[in-house]
Amino acid sequence: MSERTSMTILVTGATGNQGGAAARRLLADGWSVRALTRDPAGRAAHALAAAGAEIVAGDLDDRASLDAAVKGAYGVFSVQQGALGIQPVGFEEEVRRGRNVADAALAGGVEHLVYASVAGAERSAGVRAFESKWEIEKHILAIGIPATILRPASFMENFSDPAFGVQTGQLATAFASNVVEHSTSGTPHWTDSMAHCSPRPECCRTGPWSSFEARRRT
Template sequence: MKKNIETILVTGATGKQGGAAARELLKYGFKVKALIRDKNSNESKDLAQLGAQLIEGDWSNFESLEIALNNIDAVYMVLPPVWEMNEEEDNKEADLGVDFINLLKNKNIKFVIYSSVIMSDRHKSFRPRFKHTIEEHLWNSGLKATVLRPATFMENFLLPASGIKEGKLYNFMPKGRKIPYITTEDIGIFARIVFQNPEKYAGQTLDLMGDEIDEIEILNALQSSLGINLELVQLSLEDLTAQNPLFGRLIEMFTYEPFPAVDIEDLRILNPKLRSFSSWLDQFGKSKFIK
């Protein structure tokens, strides 16, 4: 059966999430245009070898984005990562997302997947403009679309802030609370599934997770996989709030708000490869920690 979506622009294609989506789409025969900043980066070269068409573009130059949207059917929309959590950056992200959606509408794009974040709608009480602003604008645009709301990335444990390279495990999350996590590889698989069935998933918001675990389970899995002892360091909500009030509000939300009711087994039926934290460590994480 001929796909009604054949050519897809993947933004953020050299990042973890966009890269996973691009590789998965190429594996299943989609034509992928990869929006990248530097065609000479190792990540760009790897995508080109897999068959992606590289398109250099800059989010600060919408003319370059408009060119990237020529002759495509659909878009996997991942916005540039934001490392500083504050109201100014939230506004910039919201503006960027809204403007890009307007551009997609002007270009008559058939279908859009926007990758947001889990519980984005519940941020409204302390983040007036955020990813929920982009979601709402997308629904109001009239574009056919699906919103993915992935949980916290397992890959975040590879970042220096995790403390693992120092022999520690810094727990930013509420003590004893099971937190939903997912790998970026699995997000890419779910994106591919949606692009294969756009009529089925159009108009839907999908919460994505692969595991729900607390800090003790994370500690035990890391120590077992890596063969090292780690000191668990629990960071208090008061200290986190003092460092960044907005981040403190986020952790407060994780402490008291219920997480979405997601049946991981139902997700596993869709994606039989869906990774738990331990299986992610075995397949991907361990080798990257050892580097």
């Protein structure tokens, strides 16, 4: 058994876009994945199980289910629905869920937490959809768990959604031409897999994030 397969990574939101992409990438990179979902009987959960993931039922509002899910896990990938999701979630609800995951990870002895935030979270005053993520970041740092904060700015796959509608036939973004597409550290770590995951890799040009900042705290 390799070192990777002997270490379990719990992925929250595993049947969603970001969580699902994270789970698939970790599996592809040889990690043991425990996928948390509210619907273990659903199609997405079955697909992850077929790919080798352990499926566990849980809810980010149910601390007991999170405590059970993190038991024995080496790492946790934490992502929550927010105000800009397909099914919008309120500020307080998102913050509570993010804190629940972090607290459960700390109490369960998890060695490393990865949290998917948003670029410029610390400059988000007045942008309610981003302020929630900054609150979660601050909580993670305050409790002292070893953590990596990912700050994706945008996803290329957003532009494939008809809801974003390209009206003029030209694809334009607010990002300067020199914005970094993706970045990883020079030291192999399970968090590096997160810098190469994407809900639909075929939508990407040279990397999964249009831009992201990553901060690792050990």
